Amino acid sequence: MDPVSTIGTALASITTAADIAKLLIDGSLSLKNAEWKLRLADMAEALASTRQQILDIRDLVTERDKTISQLQEALSLKGKLILKDSAYWLPDEKGNAVGGPFCSRCFEIDHVACTLVADEKEPQVKCPNCKSTFCSKPVYYHLRPDAEEAHKKYNVMLSHLGTQRRHPMSF
Numbered sequence: 001m002d003p004v005s006t007i008g009t010a011l012a013s014i015t016t017a018a019d020i021a022k023l024l025i026d027g028s029l030s031l032k033n034a035e036w037k038l039r040l041a042d043m044a045e046a047l048a049s050t051r052q053q054i055l056d057i058r059d060l061v062t063e064r065d066k067t068i069s070q071l072q073e074a075l076s077l078k079g080k081l082i083l084k085d086s087a088y089w090l091p092d093e094k095g096n097a098v099g100g101p102f103c104s105r106c107f108e109i110d111h112v113a114c115t116l117v118a119d120e121k122e123p124q125v126k127c128p129n130c131k132s133t134f135c136s137k138p139v140y141y142h143l144r145p146d147a148e149e150a151h152k153k154y155n156v157m158l159s160h161l162g163t164q165r166r167h168p169m170s171f
């Protein structure tokens with residue numbers, strides 16, 4: 001819905017209501033009671049229609065304000081974010097990726113910085129906004145450092161087991 005055309009429709013409804021009011025004022029003596037009621041019903045309908053059109057315009061303006069705010073935020077981030085491991089990151093002063101990770105699809109297409117989340121399937125990550133998924137160990141372990149720590153402990157345990165098996169006394 002275009003707000004300019006909705007405003008035009010609202011103005012037409014107001015004009016209709018005003019014309020009916022003018023007609024009632026000018027010709028009130030010649031109109032019969034039933035005609036009065038009919039004209040008043042037309043006027044009430046035109047005013048109700050105007051009210052709805054103004055509510056639609058308010059929704060459209062609110063939606064545009066939200067879009068403008070998102071675009072301003074994306075514009076301010078555009079020069080700052082870095083692309084690494086299939087995601088956008090906000091770097092610290094040394095250039096290390098610390099903020100985010102943000103969905104590259106949402107940022108490039110919708111201009112929204114949407115933070116990725118770890119999926120149930122390791123090392124898959126997903127975007128809660130566009131629902132896209134991809135596999136990335138660096139992104140996944142950034143989001144789930146506990147999972148990376150568990151992997152390290154598991155690998156250390158495996159390496160100890162391997163050492164013991166190779167030892168002749170362990171058989």
Ligand SMILES: [Zn+2]
Binds near residue numbers: 103106130
């Ligand atoms: Zn996304």
